[in-house]
Amino acid sequence: MNKQYYFSFIDDVIWVLRDLTRQKPKSIFDNPFFKILKNAHEKYDLKTQLNLFYRTDYYYGMDEFTLAEVTDAYKEEFKANSDWLKLGFHSFQEFPDYPHVNSTYDDIYKLFNTIKNEIIRFAGEECFGYGVIPHWLPVSKDGCRALYDSGAKIVGVTVGKTREFDGDMASLPYGHAQRLLNFKKPETKLFTRDTKDVAIESGICAYNHFDDPALEQNDKVLGYIKDEETGLNLKKLDDNFDLNLFNVEELKAELERRKNDELICIGNHEQYFFKDYFAYQPEYEEKIYLMAKTLKEAGRECIFIEELVELGKNKL
Secondary structure, three states: OOOOEEEEEEEEEOHHHHHHHHHOOOOHHHOHHHHHHHHHHHHHOOOEEEEEEOEOOHHHOOOOOEHHHOOOOOHHHHHHOOOOEEEEEEEOOOOOOOOOOOOOHHHHHHHHHHHHHHHHHHHOHHHEOOEEOOOOOOOOHHHHHHHHHOOOOEEEEEEOOEEOOOOOHHHOOOOHHHHHHOOOOOOOEEEEOOOOOHHHOEEEEOOOEEOOHHHOOHHHOOOEEEOOOOOOEEEEOOOOOEHHHOOHHHHHHHHHHOOOOOEEEEEEEHHHHOOOOOOOOOOHHHHHHHHHHHHHHOOOEEOOHHHHHHHOOEOO
């Protein structure tokens, strides 16, 4: 069998940077969230990309915090650990859902580079990740062009059978129909999502979407798709393998089920780590160690998302 790989990322990150700035620990790794990641790196060679919001969301109250406020006191420490820890683009804030689905070129270009420049300011250019997992994934065609022009090396996609929106506002949950219709682009459609979260089985897709059934296994191999119109390298990053969707026993079974895949893509979300979050998961730390230990012992190498461009092949 060819060498096997995996990559790990954590989305929706902003609270831990607020804690670093306000609590002022001596080291990044005195913070319990970062300490888990460093322990997993030292024991099991874990590499992780944290995908950042620019700011906290009003949904959680008026105590606003932005990346512009992040202290640069730990810049050298971030740089010294950039071989296994990177920070990347995600979105302006947590809500609304599908923030990039009908974005303009200027919106994405400005937001991507605003987040990038802040990361470089407080963590160094070495720490910035050019593998892009947009919040909720869908990005308009104009937005994809902006990502390419901003230097994105590889971008996540959605996968599934597409259909046009028929005007039935109840066909989408959580007010998502309004997101689809607001400044709707021609490429914005509906698709059927393969997901453990049945509430969002019917989703919105945009330009970065694979609707060819032959590409549904793209997340399991090193290959990626080069989109000739935008220049972007596109990759299915399996949004059905988020650690927060599994308890410990389910995670063991899922890792066993995928043991023969050439590539395993594993995500997570920051907020489930925090005890005051309504959906706090006390097994958060245990699941990270279980994932990293299991895959290390299986002989897999952990890589950054952007390394797929060098390791993989541009193939259908």
